[in-house]
Amino acid sequence: MDQAALRKILGDIPLGSIRFFDSVGSTNDLAANWARKGAPNLSLVVSDEQTAGRGRKKRRWYTPPGTALAFSLIMQDSPLGDLTPNSQLSRLTALGTLAVCGALGHTYPEKLEPQIKWPNDVLVAGKKLAGVLCEAFWQGEQLDTVILGIGINITSESMPAPELLDFPATCLEAEVHMQVDRWDLLHTLLTKLLYWMNLLPSPAFIQAWSDNLAYRGTWVQVIFDDGSSLEGQVSGLRSDGSLILMAHSGEVVDVQSGAIRIRPLEGSS
Numbered sequence: 404m405d406q407a408a409l410r411k412i413l414g415d416i417p418l419g420s421i422r423f424f425d426s427v428g429s430t431n432d433l434a435a436n437w438a439r440k441g442a443p444n445l446s447l448v449v450s451d452e453q454t455a456g457r458g459r460k461k462r463r464w465y466t467p468p469g470t471a472l473a474f475s476l477i478m479q480d481s482p483l484g485d486l487t488p489n490s491q492l493s494r495l496t497a498l499g500t501l502a503v504c505g506a507l508g509h510t511y512p513e514k515l516e517p518q519i520k521w522p523n524d525v526l527v528a529g530k531k532l533a534g535v536l537c538e539a540f541w542q543g544e545q546l547d548t549v550i551l552g553i554g555i556n557i558t559s560e561s562m563p564a565p566e567l568l569d570f571p572a573t574c575l576e577a578e579v580h581m582q583v584d585r586w587d588l589l590h591t592l593l594t595k596l597l598y599w600m601n602l603l604p605s606p607a608f609i610q611a612w613s614d615n616l617a618y619r620g621t622w623v624q625v626i627f628d629d630g631s632s633l634e635g636q637v638s639g640l641r642s643d644g645s646l647i648l649m650a651h652s653g654e655v656v657d658v659q660s661g662a663i664r665i666r667p668l669e670g671s672s
């Protein structure tokens with residue numbers, strides 16, 4: 404792939420501008436630099452390889468050459484001005500996960516049932532296939548530019564060694580049992596992303612987010628950054644993006660997306 408060819412493949416999608424690289428540290432960093440220098444809204448950075456890809460909570464994200472989709476979209480002019488910055492970020496993260504679910508469901512309707520592992524992962528068959536990292540520039544208390552970074556494991560070489568994982572991972576080719584054209588998938592994904600972007604403030608967006616939520620009705624353990632944890636049954640989402648859990652006591656608890664990990668409890672349904 405090269406920049407001219409990618410621009411042609413994505414030519415019918417109303418993006419700002421497109422940059423393609425064979426190898427970068429992190430596409431989110433390149434996108435952030437480009438945004439600072441005046442990139443137009445909806446500009447896209449794609450790289451075949453990332454040598455310093457990042458996940459949430461400063462985890463590493465592996466992107467060896469030729470194995471994955473890794474890209475970052477620069478988003479300005481958020482239509483979510485009425486929401487708090489944290490709710491906006493959580494909805495924009497959901498936008499990424501929903502677009503991945505939509506693209507996978509559209510491309511492999513018989514084969515995959517992708518789900519959103521709140522707040523930022525996409526699972527297939529209970530394993531992590533993709534992750535979203537939404538990073539923001541602030542103007543005082545307000546969000547200015549948001550960088551929406553998405554990584555999808557395509558071939559088995561995209562996955563780190565099992566001992567480096569804190570949650571089981573998978574890759575698209577293992578799930579669909581066929582070769583995947585990364586650039587076709589990117590085209591479908593960006594189409595879904597722009598579709599849901601137009602609906603961001605609407606109840607339809609929250610409904611779709613909620614419909615795609617993994618672990619609904621399942622008992623999960625939520626682990627906070629300070630090491631404390633909470634068990635509860637997933638019952639849905641609030642419109643501000645928090646996850647609604649029903650604790651053993653029957654108490655309803657809203658969990659904010661900031662500093663948590665979530666995992667299903669063994670044998671629960």
Ligand code: BTN
Nearest residue numbers: 429431456457458459534552554
């Ligand atoms: C996570 O699962 O914690 C989020 C992973 C996000 C990875 C993508 S790959 C493209 C973009 N560039 C990065 O450095 N990270 C995101």
